[in-house]
Amino acid sequence: MKTILKLLLTVTIILSCHAGNAAEMLNGAGATFPYPVYSAWAYDYNKITGVQLNYQSIGSGGGQRQITERTVDFGASDDPLSPDKLQKDGLLQFPAVVGGVVPVVNIEGVQSGQIRLTSETLCKIFLGDIKYWDDKKLTDNNSGVKLPHSEITVVYRSDGSGTTAIFTNYLDQTCADWKSKVGAGKAVKFPIGIGGKGNEGVANYVKRTQSSIGYVEFAYAKQNKLAHVQLRNAAGTFVEPGFESFEDAAETGDFDPKKDFYLWLANAPGKNSWPIAGATFILLAKDKKDVNMRVVKFFEWAFKNGDNKAKELIYVPLPASLKEKVRGYWKEKGIY
Amino acid sequence: MASLYKKNPVDLLFSSITAIASFSVIVFIVGIFYVLLSESLPAISRFGVLNFITSTDWNPVRESFGAATNIYGTFITTTLSLLIAVPVAVGIAIFVTEIAPNFLKGPIGGAIELLAAIPSIIYGMWGFFTLSPIMSTYIEPALKNSLGKLPVLEILFRGTPMGIDLLTASIILSIMIIPFTASISRDAFNLTPAVVKESAYALGATRWEVVKNIVIPYSKLGVFGGVVLSLGRALGETMAVAFVLGNNHRITTSLLDAAATITVTLANEFTEADTDIYLSSLFYLALVLFVMSFVTLAIAKFFLLRAERKYSR
Numbered sequence: 001m002k003t004i005l006k007l008l009l010t011v012t013i014i015l016s017c018h019a020g021n022a023a024e025m026l027n028g029a030g031a032t033f034p035y036p037v038y039s040a041w042a043y044d045y046n047k048i049t050g051v052q053l054n055y056q057s058i059g060s061g062g063g064q065r066q067i068t069e070r071t072v073d074f075g076a077s078d079d080p081l082s083p084d085k086l087q088k089d090g091l092l093q094f095p096a097v098v099g100g101v102v103p104v105v106n107i108e109g110v111q112s113g114q115i116r117l118t119s120e121t122l123c124k125i126f127l128g129d130i131k132y133w134d135d136k137k138l139t140d141n142n143s144g145v146k147l148p149h150s151e152i153t154v155v156y157r158s159d160g161s162g163t164t165a166i167f168t169n170y171l172d173q174t175c176a177d178w179k180s181k182v183g184a185g186k187a188v189k190f191p192i193g194i195g196g197k198g199n200e201g202v203a204n205y206v207k208r209t210q211s212s213i214g215y216v217e218f219a220y221a222k223q224n225k226l227a228h229v230q231l232r233n234a235a236g237t238f239v240e241p242g243f244e245s246f247e248d249a250a251e252t253g254d255f256d257p258k259k260d261f262y263l264w265l266a267n268a269p270g271k272n273s274w275p276i277a278g279a280t281f282i283l284l285a286k287d288k289k290d291v292n293m294r295v296v297k298f299f300e301w302a303f304k305n306g307d308n309k310a311k312e313l314i315y316v317p318l319p320a321s322l323k324e325k326v327r328g329y330w331k332e333k334g335i336y
Numbered sequence: 337m338a339s340l341y342k343k344n345p346v347d348l349l350f351s352s353i354t355a356i357a358s359f360s361v362i363v364f365i366v367g368i369f370y371v372l373l374s375e376s377l378p379a380i381s382r383f384g385v386l387n388f389i390t391s392t393d394w395n396p397v398r399e400s401f402g403a404a405t406n407i408y409g410t411f412i413t414t415t416l417s418l419l420i421a422v423p424v425a426v427g428i429a430i431f432v433t434e435i436a437p438n439f440l441k442g443p444i445g446g447a448i449e450l451l452a453a454i455p456s457i458i459y460g461m462w463g464f465f466t467l468s469p470i471m472s473t474y475i476e477p478a479l480k481n482s483l484g485k486l487p488v489l490e491i492l493f494r495g496t497p498m499g500i501d502l503l504t505a506s507i508i509l510s511i512m513i514i515p516f517t518a519s520i521s522r523d524a525f526n527l528t529p530a531v532v533k534e535s536a537y538a539l540g541a542t543r544w545e546v547v548k549n550i551v552i553p554y555s556k557l558g559v560f561g562g563v564v565l566s567l568g569r570a571l572g573e574t575m576a577v578a579f580v581l582g583n584n585h586r587i588t589t590s591l592l593d594a595a596a597t598i599t600v601t602l603a604n605e606f607t608e609a610d611t612d613i614y615l616s617s618l619f620y621l622a623l624v625l626f627v628m629s630f631v632t633l634a635i636a637k638f639f640l641l642r643a644e645r646k647y648s649r
Contacts, residue, residue, distance in 0.1 A: 184397065
């Protein structure tokens with residue numbers, strides 16, 4: 001009996017400690033893509049303020065569901081929710097970091113950044129209409145590059161992902177055939193090609209498959225030293241993927257606080273904008289004002305002090321102009 | 337019995353605790369079934385049962401879901417892995433029970449059990465980083481150039497060998513289920529009465545004849561039960577296959593093509609399933625797998641029981 005009492009006492013003490021700490025805890029769940037940067041920020045933030053931020057990377061769908069059911073303090077999602085949906089579920093939404101998706105290739109004799117693609121040729125390759133690298137449509141834009149007559153292998157993401165959503169939204173917006181045949185989403189029915197699991201899966205296939213093309217998050221293209229392509233953007237210039245071109249896209253993209261920043265950042269109009277970019281978003285429950293203010297405090301700290309950390313991890317911090325828009329949004333909602 | 341409990345309260349307590357533990361299993365199974373069923377109701381009412389099972393369309397964008405490609409992939413990988421694993425496993429069991437000298441039985445038995453203890457994610461990573469490049473550079477091109485040239489078999493080896501396909505997935509699965517089949521077969525072989533075997537040897541039978549005419553006929557139902565249990569394991573295996581199957585929702589005749597199984601689809605798409613009908617369809621898939629596994633295990637149990645009854649006679 002004594003042992004049982006002791007045990008009960010210990011459990012009570014542990015539980016009460018937990019309850020005491022709960023005030024200093026923030027719970028978030030959602031997208032896997034920003035998980036490394038959120039947890040790096042959370043680590044630094046915890047050292048400075050003592051507030052513990054616990055982020056579970058369970059996927060965007062799970063993040064949306066959990067914040068809708070109010071089981072977490074904030075949700076995170078790679079795909080923006082429409083203002084209607086936000087209104088219906090009583091949610092607020094703002095962007096936190098920007099990511100870029102990069103088509104990567106493995107073609108014999110072609111260096112990184114050498115091959116130039118347009119939305120039309122990229123779309124035709126992924127639809128299977130362009131089958132060989134020396135197709136006339138490709139050589140037209142690549143006069144200086146010697147493209148081999150080899151069959152193209154398309155590699156896509158086999159699992160549902162924000163990367164696929166950003167990529168297919170770009171094709172959906174710029175290519176009528178894609179819109180009618182495939183559409184946009186986190187998992188789509190790709191007409192041809194093979195599927196790799198995760199960014200690392202796609203990167204790995206492209207790396208070891210001659211004459212292949214795939215798409216990965218920028219960080220993976222960089223880490224795996226894959227050859228990327230140049231893309232023609234909405235302004236008509238061919239651009240290289242990189243921090244500058246992603247930032248330019250985020251800056252010129254039409255993020256509207258009135259629409260809760262609902263935007264697929266495809267084909268941004270800036271002269272140097274990388275056309276396949278997207279923001280990852282934070283979702284808050286409208287009715288939990290106190291909690292929201294603490295979440296906002298964290299992101300305000302991250303906006304001010306987290307840019308270098310983000311870049312270190314190869315994420316693109318929001319440009320200053322967009323941060324201002326987000327702050328305005330917070331003020332308007334009374335949580336800043 | 338009831339009077340016995342009254343006499344001894346400790347006994348009553350002990351019996352109730354064991355009873356609660358046992359019934360909780362049933363409660364869990366019924367509970368899981370209920371959750372799967374209730375979560376998949378929207379998908380059931382939208383796609384129906386027969387239509388869902390036979391439709392090959394899996395298109396999250398158009399919100400049109402059918403399970404046929406997944407069921408097909410599950411069926412092919414499971415069958416193929418059994419075709420590879422069963423002969424090997426039965427061979428292992430025969431060697432361990434009938435042929436190996438005593439000092440080898442322990443190490444081999446231990447190695448087999450160790451194979452069963454390796455977590456499936458490790459098989460998956462090994463398959464992805466090691467086996468799949470070997471398959472795509474050596475084995476699959478060789479198969480393509482030999483068997484792939486034959487008139488009918490050719491349809492099994494179409495396409496570019498990528499190492500991410502039904503064949504690689506089946507090989508990984510077969511390695512995973514070998515320990516199950518082998519250890520159950522071993523136990524079944526050990527059930528063969530020594531007297532009968534010794535009589536056969538006394539009559540001048542060779543080892544091969546003893547195994548073929550005495551051991552295997554005596555234990556075939558037990559071995560079959562082991563095979564069906566492995567089948568259950570292969571049906572539900574997820575991570576090992578998810579890495580090397582490619583999650584491709586198409587029905588393909590070629591073993592060198594990517595495909596999808598029910599579990600792989602669940603693992604790949606559950607996290608990002610954003611619409612209600614998408615999520616519900618995934619639950620529906622899980623329900624289909626639940627029923628498939630349940631039926632297979634019921635069959636296995638049935639044969640094992642029959643085998644046991646035969647031996648006890």
